[in-house]
């Protein structure tokens with residue numbers, strides 16, 4: 001038996017603007033809201049009504065063009081907010097359709113919306129997916145009712161760690177993080193699948209103790225924040241940024257900085273802290289400065305008008321006891337510091353001046369020094385005037401004792417080192433042609449750069 005009026009007509013046709021032109025048809029829709037009308041019933045109606053009923057296919061088609069679905073939904077557990085536009089009953093899950101002409105929105109319940117499911121699909125809205133989402137929201141509300149603010153608590157659980165000025169060691173942190181993970185897993189399972197007694201028990205156990213977990217961390221911070229050898233949060237972040245996970249894991253075991261760990265930490269604030277210690281330790285003999293230089297991995301000091309970088313790792317290894325106890329060191333000599341230092345590259349010219357004075361009188365003389373070319377050429381003052389080349393930075397480092405005129409150093413040893421490391425001897429002509437070649441190369445490079453512009 002063919003239906004004359006469809007279920008969907010009670011919504012899309014009856015609420016349309018089109019229907020206003022067909023009052024007889026509207027009356028049939030009103031009279032038969034809960035009864036079915038078949039084609040065979042057509043002759044029960046009067047002539048006027050029949051005339052409109054016979055065109056219902058075309059009228060319906062026109063009316064349905066007036067509608068669009070909305071992707072928003074609503075949910076009211078008390079069913080006190082909305083009535084379904086089709087069946088007029090109070091509804092809990094609400095969908096909406098909108099009349100394009102009047103812009104009016106109509107709430108529709110979950111059962112009645114089934115009759116216009118194709119309207120939603122045409123606009124790319126999957127009602128089944130929306131239903132699943134509705135169920136998730138309903139379960140979330142149910143859990144929230146039972147455990148007040150649970151979602152907020154889970155989301156903000158780690159704030160106390162993020163805000164901590166110090167690193168929290170593994171054994172304290174793990175307990176705290178595990179509790180959150182278990183709470184979150186139980187919560188997520190309830191939202192995504194179904195609310196089970198097992199998960200309620202888990203949530204009950206952890207949720208009720210969340211302040212206790214929180215206080216535990218706060219207490220740890222309070223007890224340890226004044227210990228200057230406790231690793232800071234910024235050291236932890238620095239290690240993560242540098243992907244120094246082995247070192248991070250080692251430090252996470254206790255949270256306390258030891259000699260071995262300290263020598264590998266170049267985090268700026270830590271270096272600043274160490275530099276303050278160094279200032280106290282070496283104050284007695286007048287070595288000043290100790291400005292931390294993170295890029296150079298050391299501390300800048302100035303002696304006899306020449307700046308030096310004291311190596312961070314080496315100074316910690318050698319003077320750890322003094323650094324750790326903040327004790328003044330009064331039995332050191334400058335040479336001890338020089339051993340763990342290198343000449344600051346911006347003062348190479350000053351070092352060169354000192355070296356020239358010295359080599360003038362030795363059996364090797366300085367022919368030329370060039371930092372940019374990483375080259376030092378020495379002239380052997382033997383009978384046949386041979387030249388030898390050395391790399392710039394190792395040479396300066398080797399000769400730093402000469403630069404500072406440290407007494408009792410074995411000059412002979414330094415000279416032998418130079419002469420044996422650099423075994424190739426050049427004639428004057430070789431050096432000259434090497435220089436000319438270099439000059440030509442530079443000219444070529446400059447020319448190509450100029451051409452490209």
Ligand SMILES: [Zn+2]
Nearest residue numbers: 084087109112
């Ligand atoms: Zn309904």
